[in-house]
Amino acid sequence: MALMSEELTFSVMRTGELAESAWELTSRRKGARAVLGLAGPPGAGKSTLAQALVEGLRRRHGPLAAAYVPLDGFHLSNAQLERLGLVSRKGSPPTFDVRGYAALLRRLVAEGDHDIYVPDFDRTLDEPVAARHVVRPGTALVVTEGNYLACELPGWSEAREAMDELWYVEADREEIRRRLLERQLAAGRTPGEAREWVWANDLPNAEVVEASRDAPWVKRAFHWSGHD
Template sequence: MTIEQGVHVQDATVDQLIEAARALAVPGDRRILGLTGAPGAGKSTVAEQLVQALGPDLAVLVPMDGFHLANDVLIHLGRRDRKGAHDTFDDGGYARLIATLRAQRVGDPVVYAPRFSRDLEESIGSAIAVPAAVPLVVTEGNYLLLERDAWPVARAHIDAVWFLAPDTEVRHTRLLHRHEAYGKSPEEAAFWALGSDERNAQLIESTAGRADRIVRLP
């Protein structure tokens, strides 16, 4: 883990995070909770656990990954081999959605968000329904704390951002298993996990000091 020295990392359990998220879910008052961290930090897993524990009346999950640029676009831009880097997302679209969700109030129409399909390696538009009556939106992604392009605009509409900080060895193991699970050979998995993913991780971990809390789960 390469988080800056002097930054306080809290040990916490998933149950403790669930209770902290529950405190944000106040009916009639829209809040947004962000989870960030390097690739393999467990963002998706923890976000899903929080939303499942709170239930659909209190929380909905809207991942940042729905804003991956399409593969054809990445090929045109010459960025296909860097998919997952900060400039391979529609950061402006994500920021506009987060602003819309933060302003959504009871009685407003449902907002629909995109979802990323790992099977297709593409985003699917209007795949996640966000009813106005749901008080807490949980969003997760790599670049919630990045201070460039449109990422700070999104951050301005997020009430709290938690940075997940497992040990580097744990992250690498998760990434290798993830890439292999989606059809990559061990060699291809290592190429992505220790190449592009790791370069992204170094950038992401440099943003940890801007989080509201930095958490290490058992």
């Protein structure tokens, strides 16, 4: 499926407006499953928005309207990060199984007659977990999100091939820093450890993502208001 290349617009968007635009993708697919991707830096609110879109569409159009598929389920395990020497770079592009993620998206488009199980990342365990989500037969729209979906890096273009549209979720840098610090503190790091991790790892990752904001395959870029 080719991503549309209309003029990029920047704005503050509400959940209801975004849900309407997302639902329009299903009519273009004429009964086949559509896929919407949400890219953006860590801490921008992608996962919260994706789940809000899914919940809102299910309320409006029924339980098979939409399903949530997070890239974070394709984090490499801590054991694999240790093997590769990437523990200190967890969350950077090479610490994801991007080809596995792309393969799942292809299955979601091609296979619509049985349950397809979807992994997620458990922040308490600090590990990926299998089959936390399921995409049921007849599901009309998949909403998937991840930092690097718009990046021109090995493997990510293959993932984009399964998407009908790709949106970019922005947030103010200070807000991103605050959310990332809160995330690391909630994971059990001390304030000093949290600051060091965010400055040495999370913010450099955010810079990689921000460089993809104006990519030609990004349909729209916006700040999410967090409201309906």
